[in-house]
Amino acid sequence: MTSPRCATAIIAQLVAQGVREVALAPGSRSAPLALALARAELDGLLRLHVRYDERSAGFLALGLAKASGLPVPVVTTSGSAVGNLLPAVMEAHHGGVPLVVVSADRPAAMVGFGANQTTDQVGLFGAFVRWAARVSSTAPAASWPAQVARACLLAADPAAPGPVHLNVELAEPLVGDEEPFPRVRPVMRADSGRAEPVALGAGPRTLLLCGDAAPDVGRRVAALADRAGLPLVAEPSSNARAAALRTGRLLLAGPLAGEVERVVVFGHPTLSRPVNRLLASDDVEIVVVAPGGGWVDPGWRASSVVPWVEVAEGDPDWWARWSAADAALSAAVDELVAAxxxxxxxxxxxxxxxxxxxxxxxxxxxxxxxxxxxxxxxxxxxxxxxxxxxxxxxxxxxxxxxxxxxxxxxxxxxxxxxxxxxxxxxxxxxxxxxxxxxxxxxxxxxxxxxxxxxxxxxxxxxxxxxxxxxxxxxxxxxxxxxxxxxxxxxxxxxxxxxxxxxxxxxxxxxxxxxxxxxxxxxxxxxxxxx
CATH class of the missing domain: 3.40.50.970 (Thiamin diphosphate (ThDP)-binding fold, Pyr/PP domains)
Incomplete structure (x- = not known):
């Protein structure tokens, strides 16, 4: 009866690692996981969300993880069910969302021999996952929680969060006597601390640019713009609009954009062509703020990549010119739309x-x-x-x-x-x-x-x-x-x-x-x- 034990151990460790929400698309091979999840919800350990469409379940989990900042598993059965998660995994990879794929599978020996709902699921998501592991119900029991803990820690890595994949090979019998949830401890990872910000001095005419970002990041960017008195162009999902120019993309198509000498980039800007043109400018210094290993540089022009910045206070006239232009354009936009x-x-x-x-x-x-x-x-x-x-x-x-x-x-x-x-x-x-x-x-x-x-x-x-x-x-x-x-x-x-x-x-x-x-x-x- 190792599969029910394995499934129980997996769910217990997920809870220990801080998982509070799980999306499930039911199936047969995933039965041990589904039963353990149902018991965990009854015990008040987590909230379970069931969807019959794996693709929808994947994006549901992505939304839960995006809003909470916590790792959220999506659990599926074997076969094409797992393939339906690829779009959500790709989005989680590029968006830095801690999505945990838990796919049920047949034992490895059954792959390639025509067994029902069996395909090669190992490596299915390729480079789109931060880490992938095979979890076998016939492996030593100590390996089950260890692999789950590693997956959660890597998914929620503050420097580079993203999706991970646990492919769980479950041997028959799939059901048996209910196993009590074991007493487990979370695996902890020392916090390396937030890196010291790099100080950028006054001088170059500076523009702050914030693309898609989590609310806590957006708030920090808005606060920085306020302190430094610098113009900020922020996309709608930057969560930095409180201090931003409303008509930023229109302003970047006008004469003020030609005066920009330095751009400090936060988040993932993707929304407009004027922004892309600015980031590809030969005569503009591009500073990218990226706490993790990767960074945004679509124009291949980044001159430095830093974990965070503090920017010296800008010329009040520089900000005033952008602010006045923004007010005029905002009024013109409202007038045009209303007409x-x-x-x-x-x-x-x-x-x-x-x-x-x-x-x-x-x-x-x-x-x-x-x-x-x-x-x-x-x-x-x-x-x-x-x-x-x-x-x-x-x-x-x-x-x-x-x-x-x-x-x-x-x-x-x-x-x-x-x-x-x-x-x-x-x-x-x-x-x-x-x-x-x-x-x-x-x-x-x-x-x-x-x-x-x-x-x-x-x-x-x-x-x-x-x-x-x-x-x-x-x-x-x-x-x-x-x-x-x-x-x-x-x-x-x-x-x-x-x-x-x-x-x-x-x-x-x-x-x-x-x-x-x-x-x-x-x-x-x-x-x-x-």
Whole structure:
């Protein structure tokens, strides 16, 4: 009966290492793990979240880990079930999220001989995991907790958090007498302490730039910008917008950008081309703040990489010029958006940002996060999957964030992003439901492509089919099919009225957004800055 013992030891050590949330997609080979998890929840040791879709379960775990900062396991059975976790693992790798994959498997001797639901799972995630291990129920029992502890410590490494993979080979019989949870101790790792910041002197005209970052990092960046009196361009999910320029990406397309002599980069900036151009400038000193082994340098121009910085106070006139320009551009953006005769993406983003002031906001990729980039964000705690900036698993990630934060949460996403992860709405009877409002900016397709090169008239004959891809599916109707209430709004007034309602349970608001004028509106917005 080694498999039940092995599974019990694994779950006990996960709890000892601080795991408090686990996502499970049921199956047969994973039965010992599922039974041990169910007992652990009954004993009050953890919270278990069950999903029938492995892909959704993976992103649910990712959202839980992203919001909590703690390692969160996702447990699956063997075979293609494990392969469905690859998108979440890739996002966790590039986003630095402590995701722990626990995949059940057949004994190694069965691989390659046609056994049911058996494939080579070892090394499945390749370089996307920080560490991978084979855990065998027939190995010495002392190896089980040791491998689990190592996995959790490496996943939550403060310098370089990320996903790990425990492939658990479970031999039959898979069930037997219930094993009591063993008394285990956590394996501790000495804290090396936060590295001393590098002091950057006054002199070069300096701009602070913050991409996607955890709330604690964003707060530190905002505080640094305030102390130094320096302009800060911060993406919506930087969590540093409290001290940032609202129209940063537009300002970087204007004359002030040409005066920048030094850029200090925090987080993972990926959102706009003006930022990328700045980071690739030959005549700008690029200082990258990265506490771990890797760092962001898409333009191959980094001159130094430091664990943290303190920057000497800047020239007050330098800040004043950026601030004045930002105020003027903000007013121009508001005037342009308000003048549109139909409901637009930027108007939806601004309304959502206003409604979520001080709350928790999750942003989908593609156009909504770019619309939110020009919205008046400041005190919101913002999460987004910006590791790879894909639309995969966005609804499931938001569910995980809401469950981990345990407070009302709002997700803003496009219709294609929403439809891509409809199964994120599906949870079995008795599963926890968060207080989550999903606002779908429904422009019947991928409006971001209209703002790119492919939206030009020369591609008009193929644009709808191979870029915009309107689905023909009504997000409100399919939402109701999942047992989730949905409303459709068509005006800013209707949206505002829906957003003032308290968030209770999961609900969807579908906002009908115009796409026909998206390219022209984007050009007008960019012209304001240029």
């Amino acid at each position: 549109q005769p139909v409901l637009t993406g930027p108007a939806v983003a601004a309304a959502v940002a206003d409604a979520v002031a001080g709350g928790v906001l999750v942003l989908g990729s593609s156009q909504p996060i770019r619309d939110a980039d020009l919205a008046p964000l400041s005190r919101q705690r913002v999460f987004a999957n910006r590791g790879l900036a894909g639309i995969d698993g966005t609804v499931s990630t938001a569910v995980g964030v809401a469950l981990a934060m345990d407070e009302p949460t709002t997700l803003l996403c496009g219709d294609l992003t929403f439809l891509h992860d409809l199964n994120g709405l599906a949870a079995g009877l008795g599963e926890r439901r968060p207080d989550l409002r999903i606002v779908v900016a429904d422009d019947s397709g991928g409006s971001i492509f209209a703002t790119l090169e492919y939206g030009a008239d020369r591609y008009a004959d193929v644009f709808e089919r191979v870029f915009a891809t309107p689905s023909g599916v009504d997000p409100a109707l399919v939402t109701v099919g999942y047992g989730v209430p949905a409303d459709r709004v068509g005006t800013l007034e209707e949206l505002a009225a829906a957003l003032v309602r308290p968030i209770s349970g999961v609900e969807v608001i579908v906002a009908s957004v115009d796409r026909a004028g998206r390219r022209a509106l984007d050009r007008q917005l960019n012209a304001i800055g240029g």
